[in-house]
Amino acid sequence: MTHEEIIGKINEFLVEEFEVDAAKIQPYANLRETLELDSLDYVDLVVIIESNFGFKVVAEDFIDIQTFQNFYDYVNRKVEEKKASV
Amino acid sequence: MNNRVVITGMGIWSCLGNNLDEVKESLYNGKSGIGMDAERKLWGYRSGLTGIVEKPQLKGILDRRARIGLSEEAEYAYMATLEAMKNAKMEMDWVEKNEVGILYGNDSSAKAVSEAIDTIRLKKDTTLLGSGSIFQSMNCTVTMNLSTIFKLKGINFTISAACASGSHSIGLGYLMIKWGLQKHIICGGAQEVNPFAFGSFDGLSAFSIRESEPKKASRPFDKSRDGLIPSGGAATLILESYESAIERGAPILAEVVGYGFSSNGEHISNSNVDGQIRSLNMALNDANIKPKEVDYINAHATSTPGGDYTEAQAIDSVFSGCNTMVSSTKSMTGHECWMAGASEIVYSTLMMQNSFVAPNINFEEGDEASSKLNIINKTTEKNIDVFLSNSFGFGGTNSSLIIKKIK
Numbered sequence: 361m362t363h364e365e366i367i368g369k370i371n372e373f374l375v376e377e378f379e380v381d382a383a384k385i386q387p388y389a390n391l392r393e394t395l396e397l398d399s400l401d402y403v404d405l406v407v408i409i410e411s412n413f414g415f416k417v418v419a420e421d422f423i424d425i426q427t428f429q430n431f432y433d434y435v436n437r438k439v440e441e442k443k444a445s446v
Numbered sequence: 447m448n449n450r451v452v453i454t455g456m457g458i459w460s461c462l463g464n465n466l467d468e469v470k471e472s473l474y475n476g477k478s479g480i481g482m483d484a485e486r487k488l489w490g491y492r493s494g495l496t497g498i499v500e501k502p503q504l505k506g507i508l509d510r511r512a513r514i515g516l517s518e519e520a521e522y523a524y525m526a527t528l529e530a531m532k533n534a535k536m537e538m539d540w541v542e543k544n545e546v547g548i549l550y551g552n553d554s555s556a557k558a559v560s561e562a563i564d565t566i567r568l569k570k571d572t573t574l575l576g577s578g579s580i581f582q583s584m585n586c587t588v589t590m591n592l593s594t595i596f597k598l599k600g601i602n603f604t605i606s607a608a609c610a611s612g613s614h615s616i617g618l619g620y621l622m623i624k625w626g627l628q629k630h631i632i633c634g635g636a637q638e639v640n641p642f643a644f645g646s647f648d649g650l651s652a653f654s655i656r657e658s659e660p661k662k663a664s665r666p667f668d669k670s671r672d673g674l675i676p677s678g679g680a681a682t683l684i685l686e687s688y689e690s691a692i693e694r695g696a697p698i699l700a701e702v703v704g705y706g707f708s709s710n711g712e713h714i715s716n717s718n719v720d721g722q723i724r725s726l727n728m729a730l731n732d733a734n735i736k737p738k739e740v741d742y743i744n745a746h747a748t749s750t751p752g753g754d755y756t757e758a759q760a761i762d763s764v765f766s767g768c769n770t771m772v773s774s775t776k777s778m779t780g781h782e783c784w785m786a787g788a789s790e791i792v793y794s795t796l797m798m799q800n801s802f803v804a805p806n807i808n809f810e811e812g813d814e815a816s817s818k819l820n821i822i823n824k825t826t827e828k829n830i831d832v833f834l835s836n837s838f839g840f841g842g843t844n845s846s847l848i849i850k851k852i853k
Contacts, residue, residue, distance in 0.1 A: 379510050400577035404514070407576045416571065 387429040447626035454696040455534025455684035457526035461497035473804040478661035493653035497677025515581030519636035522680035530682040547600025551611025551635035556642040558582035608839025613787025617705035635788035637678030665808035666747035666774035667816035674748040677780030681789035704733025710842025722760035725844035746836040747774035758815035773806035787837035798830040
């Protein structure tokens with residue numbers, strides 16, 4: 361899966377699952393504010409990432425994820441790590 | 447304090463229809479909502495018969511956070527409550543400024559619980575259940591979700607009393623308002639309809655196995671009955687003090703005038719004539735009416751050999767000589783279990799509003815006990831001023847409600 365494909369997949373499930381307007385998803389927009397995430401929503405984000413990318417996010421990882429770009433980069437890195445470990 | 451308690455709104459989602467108009471038509475036409483669920487046979491069910499209930503589509507109606515905590519039965523309850531509140535002319539801005547409570551009957555959320563356990567076993571990680579699982583899995587799934595969605599500020603809890611849950615929710619709501627503790631309460635009952643929910647019930651051989659004729663399988667009081675058919679959905683009634691209803695200019699559909707209850711104190715699953723008689727007499731005394739003043743009895747009768755026999759004896763004992771019209775709408779709906787005590791008040795109120803008694807379909811020949819009752823098996827035009835509805839449940843819990851037309 362390429363970086364662009366990862367971004368496309370993330371945007372797709374955010375629009376579908378979190379019902380956010382696609383136009384509001386901008387690389388440097390704030391993830392939490394744009395999606396209006398509360399503590400319960402982060403739990404659902406963990407489930408969606410696991411089902412789409414096959415790895416488990418630990419809560420601490422979200423601390424450094426501020427923007428959508430941070431989120432894309434984080435998922436991309438974990439996908440690459442997973443690929444490398446196989 | 448003895449406030450008068452009235453019904454100002456009703457809503458229904460059942461195998462007879464997804465709103466009051468559809469359900470009224472089904473009742474009048476004696477239409478059965480029963481069919482077969484092939485999946486149950488694959489699961490090893492003795493009977494695949496079930497009420498066929500449509501799943502609501504809530505995307506676009508409720509936001510994600512509200513939807514995610516709703517169990518199957520809470521989705522039905524949301525739809526029924528939406529209709530009831532609309533009919534009661536209860537707007538959201540009014541609800542937010544007033545103390546509206548909720549007392550709702552529910553006694554399982556088996557699908558949500560089972561699916562969560564399956565996920566834990568498979569994934570070995572509880573986080574992967576997601577945030578909605580806990581709010582779907584608890585028995586109070588209906589009241590915790592609806593109180594949040596409708597921003598309710600009054601009394602808020604679930605009544606779990608087996609197949610009398612819905613009836614007791616109305617009875618307790620009636621007492622709360624009668625005694626002046628609340629002015630407006632959302633009451634009702636909800637029941638999930640899926641293979642997770644009924645396996646243990648099926649295992650008791652309680653269900654009809656007349657699978658070749660689904661629409662003839664539920665036959666309360668009939669001599670050839672061979673068991674009940676599980677069903678579900680949700681029914682909501684808005685209970686309110688008479689003064690509040692007048693003050694709000696709300697439509698008054700009927701008045702709750704009597705609530706009787708009892709416990710058999712005997713067998714966990716067998717019904718009991720004495721317990722039912724005590725419940726019936728308590729309701730009549732509370733309503734301060736004589737048996738002959740009751741125009742129609744909506745029986746609990748579920749189509750089981752033992753249960754219907756007992757109820758027929760109890761009704762005959764209390765209403766002896768009255769020739770009161772009796773029918774069990776479970777002949778069309780199947781047994782809506784936790785929901786039944788509330789849905790049957792909705793069904794009977796629809797009959798009262800439209801002056802007919804819905805038929806006890808499939809009743810062809812009575813047994814020794816039911817032959818003594820005036821069981822109506824064809825739709826009958828009839829003015830109903832007062833009706834009584836029975837609900838009985840495992841553990842010997844009994845509930846009887848009496849509803850009167852407002853004149």
